[in-house]
Amino acid sequence: MSTFQPVRGMRDLIAEDAETLSYVIGKARETAQLFGFKEVITPVVEPFELLSAKSGEEIRQRMFIFDDLGGRKVSLRPEFTASIARLTTTTLKNEPKPLRLFSAGSVYRYDEPQKGRYREFWQANFELMGSGRPEADAEVILLANNLLKNTGLKNFALKLGHVGVLKGIMTQEGIDDKAQNAILQKMDKKEYETALALVDSENCRKILRGLIELKGANVFDTVDKMKTQVQGYEKAVAAVENLEAILRLVTESGCEIEVVDPAFARGLEYYTGVIFELYVPQLEIALGGGGRYDKLIEVFGGESTPAVGMATGIDRIALAMQAQKTRLQKPTQKRVTVIPIKEEQKAEALKIAQMLREAGLPAEFEVMGRKMGKALEDADKRKVDYAVIVGERELKEGKVVLKDLVGRTQAEVNIETLPSKIRENGC
Ligand code: HAM
Numbered sequence: 001m002s003t004f005q006p007v008r009g010m011r012d013l014i015a016e017d018a019e020t021l022s023y024v025i026g027k028a029r030e031t032a033q034l035f036g037f038k039e040v041i042t043p044v045v046e047p048f049e050l051l052s053a054k055s056g057e058e059i060r061q062r063m064f065i066f067d068d069l070g071g072r073k074v075s076l077r078p079e080f081t082a083s084i085a086r087l088t089t090t091t092l093k094n095e096p097k098p099l100r101l102f103s104a105g106s107v108y109r110y111d112e113p114q115k116g117r118y119r120e121f122w123q124a125n126f127e128l129m130g131s132g133r134p135e136a137d138a139e140v141i142l143l144a145n146n147l148l149k150n151t152g153l154k155n156f157a158l159k160l161g162h163v164g165v166l167k168g169i170m171t172q173e174g175i176d177d178k179a180q181n182a183i184l185q186k187m188d189k190k191e192y193e194t195a196l197a198l199v200d201s202e203n204c205r206k207i208l209r210g211l212i213e214l215k216g217a218n219v220f221d222t223v224d225k226m227k228t229q230v231q232g233y234e235k236a237v238a239a240v241e242n243l244e245a246i247l248r249l250v251t252e253s254g255c256e257i258e259v260v261d262p263a264f265a266r267g268l269e270y271y272t273g274v275i276f277e278l279y280v281p282q283l284e285i286a287l288g289g290g291g292r293y294d295k296l297i298e299v300f301g302g303e304s305t306p307a308v309g310m311a312t313g314i315d316r317i318a319l320a321m322q323a324q325k326t327r328l329q330k331p332t333q334k335r336v337t338v339i340p341i342k343e344e345q346k347a348e349a350l351k352i353a354q355m356l357r358e359a360g361l362p363a364e365f366e367v368m369g370r371k372m373g374k375a376l377e378d379a380d381k382r383k384v385d386y387a388v389i390v391g392e393r394e395l396k397e398g399k400v401v402l403k404d405l406v407g408r409t410q411a412e413v414n415i416e417t418l419p420s421k422i423r424e425n426g427c
Contacts, residue, residue, distance in 0.1 A: 009111070009119025020318040021122060023328050024151055025104050028124030028312065031147040032102035035139070037126055039102045042083040048073040051082050054296050056269030058185055062110040064119075076108035080125035081270070081296070081309060088129050089302030097130025097305070104314070115319070116285045122314035126290075129297070132306030134242065137274045137292055138249035140308050144278055144288055145255045151317055152326040156280045156287070158257050160219070160247065161264025163271045163291070164239030165230060166208070172233050173204040187212075187265040207233070211262040219247060222260040229262070239273070246274050270296045278312070282323035288312030334385045334422050339366040339375045341391040349390035352400065352415060356388075359419035363388075380405055386422055 006012055013021055032039065045068075052060045055078065064076040077083060080103050092099060104124045111117050126143055128136050141158065148156045163184065170180045179198065186195035192212050199205045210229045216222025223244045230236035243260070251257055266275050266289060273292030280287060290310020297305040320326075336356055340349035349365070356363040364384070366375045372389060379387055389401040394412055402421060403410040413421050 007119070009113040011118060011120070017318070020321060020328065021314055023330070024314045024317045024321070025122070025124060027150045028104055028147055028314070029102070031143060031150055032124075032126065034146065035100065035126075035143045037100040037102035037128075037143075039104075040084070040087060041105070042077075042080070042087060042103060044077055044106065044108075045074050046077055046083055046086075048075045050086055050300070051075050051077060053082065054268075054270040054293075054299050055079070055082065056181060056185065056267065058188075058267045059109065064108045064110060078109045079107055079268070080105075080123060080311060081127065081268075081293070082300075084125070084127045084129075084309070085296045085300050085302070085307070088297055088305065088307075089300045093302065098136070099127070099129040101127045101129070116283060116313075116316050118315060123311040124314055125309065125311040127307060127309035129305055129307040131308075132292075132294060134245040134249055136306075137246045137308050138253065140290060140310055141246070141250050141274075141276055142253060142255055144276070144290070144310050144312065147312060148278060148287065148317070151321060152329065153280060153317070153320055154324060154326075156278055156320075157259065158255070158276055158278055159259040159261055159264065160243070160257050160274065160276045161261045162239045162243040162274050163265060164242065164273050165211070165226065165236045165262065166265065167272075168235030168237075168239050169204060169207055169230060169233045170199075171235060173199075173201050175199070175201075175204070181269050184265040184269075185267070187263055188267050192263070208263070214262045216260070219251075219257050219260040220244075222262065223247060226260075226262050243274060266291060270299075273308070276310070280320045280324070283316065283320055285316060286313070287316045287320055333362055335383075336361055336363045336386045336388060336422060337366060337375070337379045337384045338363055338388045338390065339372055341372060341389060345390045345392060345395060348395060349388075352388060352390060352418070355415070356419060356422075361419055361422055376403070376405070388418065 048065055059078050063078050068074050084101055088099060106120055107123050108120055110119055128140055167180060183195045183198050196205050196208060214225050214229060216225050223240060226240045230240060247257060264275060270293040271291040272294045275291035277286040277289040288310060292308040294306040297307060338349050338353040340346045353363040353365045376387055385406055387403040387405055389403060394400050398415055399412045400415055401410055402413040
């Protein structure tokens, strides 16, 4: 039988790749705690109807869908937001607001595999439910900024926009929701001419083109020009004012926003307000994105609840860290291997390995039954720091041989003092 490979778009992560992924998840979890977000774990498989309700055509077409053995149409989650909204309308329905919820896990989209784009990937997801105020938007944007900073990434940039501006204009021009979504999907892909071709009204096309082509000297200048551009479109004016209020809060609290894009749209259909994405110069694709979605919870039968959230692509952050050669800030741990010289010392050696672990030192046991020379050679190759050699003669005196595999020294050491000797680099 031939050997198996992972399914296209899915990966085995090993060594540094696995380590970096877990590291980034750890940083996301730390950031969640710093901002008061509580972790929740939801299923990977959800009803297809839930996941497709408001996600939009783009995601709907890329979902892994199947019938389970009970005949239910289900799907692998392509994101977390729908699951968290479901949770908010059911189990957490009576919890006081705001709710701050964090999740991390794998998500699945049938995307065309390429660098930074996979069919199974990982997200760290944050949702803040219950506040429609600009400070809630600012809080989520600041969280995104903090998270990237905490991973050690440099020169990352935040791009901001507001779907309320484009939607406000199109609604006033009588374009229905379905057509609006189709136009926004094209704008998200920067296919502006195709997007404009879907707009019947000449006047509306003109206003939208103006927004697409609008350039400002800085972000506040861009916002001022947007205001002029959308004059007469009440909802769009309110949206620009809301964008400005959020922008002020974020920048005045010390987080820089590099770009305000008046024609910015995102692939997901549920957004109603501010939207944003995170980038680094080394990658063209976004490391994360999010925005305000005030109508989703009521679509799932809950009370009308304003909400804002974002997700970072863990794999892409890991890629960016590799591109920037970011070092993982981890306490250096000494690695130890424990080798019994003979069969008779096995049990005692296992006990010593256990004692080291209880003292917080990572200890591996020689499980291959190799002779000491071979076991040491292998430890050397795997860059283990110390070998603890358990022999009959030393054991009788309550001792073992501690061998420093880096410094090439060795000494007989009392078993009780072994952890402190290893910590103090002592032999
Ligand atoms: P999204 O922009 O679809 O938003 O995904 C968030 C992040 O997931 C992206 O910025 C990217 O880093 C990563 N990502 C997306 N597709 C792939 C892929 N095929 N391979 C690797 N990474 C990928 C959401 O998912 C929303 N649920 C965010 C949100 C939460 N909005 C409000 N609350």
